[in-house]
Amino acid sequence: MAVKVFAPWDNPDEKPLIRFENVTKKFGDFVAIDNLTLDIFEREFFALLGPSGCGKTTMMRLLAGFEAPTSGKIELGGQNIVPVPPNKRAVNMMFQSYALFPHLTVWENIAFGLKREGMEKDKLNARVEQMLKLTRLERFAKRKPHQISGGQRQRVALARSLAKAPKLLLLDEPLGALDKKLREATQFELMDIQEKTGTTFVIVTHDQEEAMTVASRVAVMDEGQIIQVATPDRIYETPNSVYVADFIGDVNIVEGKAAPLEENQVRIDWAEGQPPLVCTATQPFDPGQTCYLAIRPEKVMITAERPEGADNAVQGKIHDIAYLGNISTYHVQLSNGTIIKAQSANTRRIARRSFTWEDPVWLSWTATAGVLLAR
Numbered sequence: 001m002a003v004k005v006f007a008p009w010d011n012p013d014e015k016p017l018i019r020f021e022n023v024t025k026k027f028g029d030f031v032a033i034d035n036l037t038l039d040i041f042e043r044e045f046f047a048l049l050g051p052s053g054c055g056k057t058t059m060m061r062l063l064a065g066f067e068a069p070t071s072g073k074i075e076l077g078g079q080n081i082v083p084v085p086p087n088k089r090a091v092n093m094m095f096q097s098y099a100l101f102p103h104l105t106v107w108e109n110i111a112f113g114l115k116r117e118g119m120e121k122d123k124l125n126a127r128v129e130q131m132l133k134l135t136r137l138e139r140f141a142k143r144k145p146h147q148i149s150g151g152q153r154q155r156v157a158l159a160r161s162l163a164k165a166p167k168l169l170l171l172d173e174p175l176g177a178l179d180k181k182l183r184e185a186t187q188f189e190l191m192d193i194q195e196k197t198g199t200t201f202v203i204v205t206h207d208q209e210e211a212m213t214v215a216s217r218v219a220v221m222d223e224g225q226i227i228q229v230a231t232p233d234r235i236y237e238t239p240n241s242v243y244v245a246d247f248i249g250d251v252n253i254v255e256g257k258a259a260p261l262e263e264n265q266v267r268i269d270w271a272e273g274q275p276p277l278v279c280t281a282t283q284p285f286d287p288g289q290t291c292y293l294a295i296r297p298e299k300v301m302i303t304a305e306r307p308e309g310a311d312n313a314v315q316g317k318i319h320d321i322a323y324l325g326n327i328s329t330y331h332v333q334l335s336n337g338t339i340i341k342a343q344s345a346n347t348r349r350i351a352r353r354s355f356t357w358e359d360p361v362w363l364s365w366t367a368t369a370g371v372l373l374a375r
Helices: 056-064 106-116 121-134 150-163 180-197 208-214 232-237 242-247
Strands: 018-027 030-040 045-049 071-076 091-094 168-172 200-205 217-222 225-230 252-260 265-269 277-280 290-295 301-303 312-323 327-334 339-345 360-365 371-373
Touching (some): 030 056, 091 150, 121 150, 121 180, 242 252
Parallel strands (some): 045 217
Antiparallel strands (some): 217 225, 252 265, 327 339
16 A cells, blocks of 8 residues: 655645745844745644744744734735734644643633633533543643643643644744653654644744654744755755755765766865865766765764775774764864764674774765765
């Protein structure tokens, strides 16, 4: 049986749920969002990722209706929502602080919005029970927020946000207050709930691991612009710029001058006294053009002897070792001072390291292991 792949963005006939069209948002002279165009599809779990001040929260506030764009339009389900006030939009927002009512029980917190809308009692009770079940909070229905844990409060806020069945749920750094283990568990819960409800989620985060875990697609932002939008694996394996390569995960960036060879191969002259590197390029480079080779540490092999027939091999000394339990990262200093990181999996218990500080080693990788970027 063929597995149906969820990729509405690859289907030209698919209409987006949310469309940003040439949206600019200025605060005085400061441009927070710079002529941004973006489509987000129904049932997506979409992540806006970037450093503080890149414009991701402003985008979310524009969707919620707390800010209006300076120019451009925002559509939800084909309707321009810019003139629609926040409480009339089929959009709900879950805040980082959860914003629960301390004097109300979990049950009452979830029911609050539905009561305000005047939902009839039987329907309201059924809806709240459904939300408690979805977020596995049935046992805590009668407790107040201060009587439950941070992770449970987070789920109450989620249940309350989903109770009104919004078309779109906005999550602003929703897991920021949780510790690492709980955060990881909650990420999978969020994905599970999103799938069960079919609601479109847009999450704002500066945590790249979180974005890579939960999202169907990630938009990497910088200074009010979207630098790349793609699935997590494409963002990681084929970044479109040094900025994206550097922002997501660990990477070595080697700057050099390109010398095109045949069959998409490019020679990179990069440091005096170092052998040129070879890379398979997906885009054309001119002779002498500045280029950047981005290569992930896990794709660099570390050996004591020079490897036979390697496309790229450089020699250096181990300068630093980071032991992370499942992997070790070796920082290797070459004769010209460049540091290149290599990673290897610790499949056996480390009683005696194969390599230690100051050891001379060879680093090698294939021509297809890295990505050659123009900027």
